Amino acid sequence: MTTPAAPPPPPYPDRSPGRDGEQAPSAPVRTPGLGDAVASEWTKIRSVRSTVWTLGVMVLLLLGVGLLTAVAIRAADADLQDEPVLSLGFFGVLLGSICVITLGVLTIASEYGTGLIRTTLAVCPSRSRVLIAKSIVFFLLSFTVTTVTAGVVGVLQTAILDGGTPTAGEWLGATVGVGLYVALLGLLALALGAVVRHSAGAITIMIGVVLLPLVLAMFMFTDTLDSVRQVLFEYSIPSQLASLYDTPITLSGPSGWDSVLILTCVTAVAMGAALASQDRRDV
Amino acid sequence: MIELDGLTKRFGNKVAVDHLSFRVRPGMVTGFLGPNGAGKSTTMRMMLDLDNPTSGSVRIDGRHYHELQEPLKHIGALLDAKSMHGGRSAYNNLLCLAQSNRIPASRVSHVLDTVGLSAVAKKKSKGFSLGMGQRLGIAAALLGDPEILMFDEPVNGLDPEGIHWIRNLMKALAAEGRTIFVSSHLMSEMALTADHLIVIGQGRLLADTSMADFIHENSRSFVRVRSPEQERLRDLLHAAGIEAVASGEGALEIDGVAPERIGELAAEHRIVLHELSSQRASLEDAFMQMTAGSVEYHAHSERDGAQPPPVGPHWGDQWDGRTDPGSGSGDVTKGA
Numbered sequence: 284m285t286t287p288a289a290p291p292p293p294p295y296p297d298r299s300p301g302r303d304g305e306q307a308p309s310a311p312v313r314t315p316g317l318g319d320a321v322a323s324e325w326t327k328i329r330s331v332r333s334t335v336w337t338l339g340v341m342v343l344l345l346l347g348v349g350l351l352t353a354v355a356i357r358a359a360d361a362d363l364q365d366e367p368v369l370s371l372g373f374f375g376v377l378l379g380s381i382c383v384i385t386l387g388v389l390t391i392a393s394e395y396g397t398g399l400i401r402t403t404l405a406v407c408p409s410r411s412r413v414l415i416a417k418s419i420v421f422f423l424l425s426f427t428v429t430t431v432t433a434g435v436v437g438v439l440q441t442a443i444l445d446g447g448t449p450t451a452g453e454w455l456g457a458t459v460g461v462g463l464y465v466a467l468l469g470l471l472a473l474a475l476g477a478v479v480r481h482s483a484g485a486i487t488i489m490i491g492v493v494l495l496p497l498v499l500a501m502f503m504f505t506d507t508l509d510s511v512r513q514v515l516f517e518y519s520i521p522s523q524l525a526s527l528y529d530t531p532i533t534l535s536g537p538s539g540w541d542s543v544l545i546l547t548c549v550t551a552v553a554m555g556a557a558l559a560s561q562d563r564r565d566v
Numbered sequence: 567m568i569e570l571d572g573l574t575k576r577f578g579n580k581v582a583v584d585h586l587s588f589r590v591r592p593g594m595v596t597g598f599l600g601p602n603g604a605g606k607s608t609t610m611r612m613m614l615d616l617d618n619p620t621s622g623s624v625r626i627d628g629r630h631y632h633e634l635q636e637p638l639k640h641i642g643a644l645l646d647a648k649s650m651h652g653g654r655s656a657y658n659n660l661l662c663l664a665q666s667n668r669i670p671a672s673r674v675s676h677v678l679d680t681v682g683l684s685a686v687a688k689k690k691s692k693g694f695s696l697g698m699g700q701r702l703g704i705a706a707a708l709l710g711d712p713e714i715l716m717f718d719e720p721v722n723g724l725d726p727e728g729i730h731w732i733r734n735l736m737k738a739l740a741a742e743g744r745t746i747f748v749s750s751h752l753m754s755e756m757a758l759t760a761d762h763l764i765v766i767g768q769g770r771l772l773a774d775t776s777m778a779d780f781i782h783e784n785s786r787s788f789v790r791v792r793s794p795e796q797e798r799l800r801d802l803l804h805a806a807g808i809e810a811v812a813s814g815e816g817a818l819e820i821d822g823v824a825p826e827r828i829g830e831l832a833a834e835h836r837i838v839l840h841e842l843s844s845q846r847a848s849l850e851d852a853f854m855q856m857t858a859g860s861v862e863y864h865a866h867s868e869r870d871g872a873q874p875p876p877v878g879p880h881w882g883d884q885w886d887g888r889t890d891p892g893s894g895s896g897d898v899t900k901g902a
């Protein structure tokens with residue numbers, strides 16, 4: 284660390300060029316817009332450790348869990364029994380989605396935690412622009428990382444287990460589909476973070492949303508609750524995610540791309556609520 | 567130019583800012599003074615459109631804050647030292663602000679240099695000392711080379727050299743014709759920096775005056791005299807038509823009379839003097855008197871006698887005509 288006793292404060296006089304020409308230093312040619320906000324948010328997200336950590340752990344989980352299962356199955360010479368090879372990636376992705384959720388929440392809620400949000404909004408008074416820019420940057424980043432990693436895992440899995448080659452549809456679901464689903468889940472977390480404004484609180488709620496329905500369903504033993512149990516199973520996030528691998532936990536329920544559509548709608552509603560709540564509140 | 571018109575903010579049923587109307591003019595440093603909890607920070611947050619006013623409005627050069635396309639180029643603000651992300655480097659903290667207002671990245675290095683943080687530009691701001699954090703916040707305020715600058719307690723945590731630096735910085739910026747609005751709870755600090763003064767207490771405007779007028783009206787000068795024969799001296803002065811007030815430390819205080827006159831009187835009657843001095847009440851006292859009625863968070867000292875200042879007269883009735891000996895004890899300190 285350099286000494287806190289900062290270098291001798293320079294005298295102020297020299298100002299940036301542009302001040303001399305009395306009239307507006309740089310007459311705005313075009314008004315700043317979403318593009319500038321996106322550039323700013325990109326700088327933010329790439330310059331903090333939490334991005335590297337959450338996405339790094341996610342990549343490791345996807346690779347680690349996905350490859351270990353494949354290697355274990357190969358070593359045991361077990362039979363895949365009709366299970367598509369790519370579905371071995373499922374558990375890694377399920378665990379990895381927690382990382383993306385965390386990053387989604389932190390992207391916005393950490394600004395409330397540190398007080399940075401005041402600086403951000405003073406600099407860009409349009410709160411919806413800030414939220415949308417954050418959403419775009421976060422979504423594209425998490426979608427890309429998840430899709431690419433899922434693709435790499437899939438290729439390695441098929442190489443390790445020389446079972447049947449997956450169809451193009453299976454590939455699409457297991458990469459782009461999974462990428463979309465996980466990134467949407469993260470976006471939902473971001474919207475929640477914008478409303479709750481508290482990192483730990485929002486992360487806890489999101490993990491509850493992901494896991495609770497399935498856990499509840501598992502503990503509903505009475506027959507009278509059977510239909511509830513069925514719905515919880517089918518629409519729980521893990522089963523929807525699994526449906527993208529053509530191995531739904533239950534055979535009924537929404538199929539792969541329906542799951543993406545459902546989550547898109549849910550996220551859109553949450554984002555709408557977050558946008559609507561922004562302007563009325565103090566920061 | 568910043569114009570406030572009937573600005574009011576209520577938190578539940580607590581009125582934090584109460585119908586504030588004033589203007590902050592260009593070309594000078596305007597000090598914004600008030601005790602803890604007076605509503606200074608809340609007012610500043612409303613100026614930046616961060617808190618929604620309950621009623622009233624703020625105009626920046628005639629426009630609402632949210633109408634400013636690139637706010638950093640109009641108004642730069644330092645709210646509190648911690649409004650940066652600790653995990654980001656100083657450079658990146660500023661870069662993301664610059665980008666959203668289309669300010670060239672070269673400007674980031676420039677302002678870091680201005681505040682003396684170039685050497686730690688790549689360091690995480692988490693490790694910064696309070697003063698370095700404050701400098702980083704000031705750098706952010708300067709980024710867009712704005713015409714209006716707003717600082718909320720900028721000297722907090724700065725060492726004497728840093729205080730000196732920011733004082734000169736504000737004066738230099740004002741001399742360039744910019745509008746400088748700076749909050750503080752230290753009257754003495756403002757006396758050295760501000761040209762104009764706005765005092766609030768419990769959210770209400772208590773004074774809106776030029777610094778020169780404030781000093782003129784509030785720095786009471788008086789003569790302090792100590793003598794072993796205090797009672798005799800007092801009677802003697804009384805006979806000469808001079809009112810002396812016991813200050814409680816075995817001294818008398820006399821308003822409006824030159825020390826020479828008192829010295830001569832004493833000599834004439836052969837009274838021994840142990841002290842004869844001209845005194846000025848500090849501006850800090852004047853400020854405390856003014857806001858005494860509106861201080862919310864009093865500290866209570868363990869010993870008696872060091873009480874917070876007595877509830878003072880309201881703004882307007884000056885205390886140079888003070889004759890009440892009861893309130894005369896202990897609230898006058900030596901000043902420059």
Ligand SMILES: Nc1ncnc2c1ncn2[C@@H]1O[C@H](COP(=O)(O)OP(=O)(O)OP(=O)(O)O)[C@@H](O)[C@H]1O
Pocket residue numbers: 577580581582600601602603604605606607608609751
């Ligand atoms: N978000 C809030 N919710 C409720 N009350 C608040 C809020 N913000 C401020 N207040 C109250 O409003 C009053 C004014 O607070 P403010 O922070 O503006 O004072 P200040 O003049 O900046 O004080 P200081 O000199 O200590 O910084 C205080 O009594 C505070 O408790």
Ligand SMILES: [Mg+2]
Pocket residue numbers: 606607608718
């Ligand atoms: Mg304050």
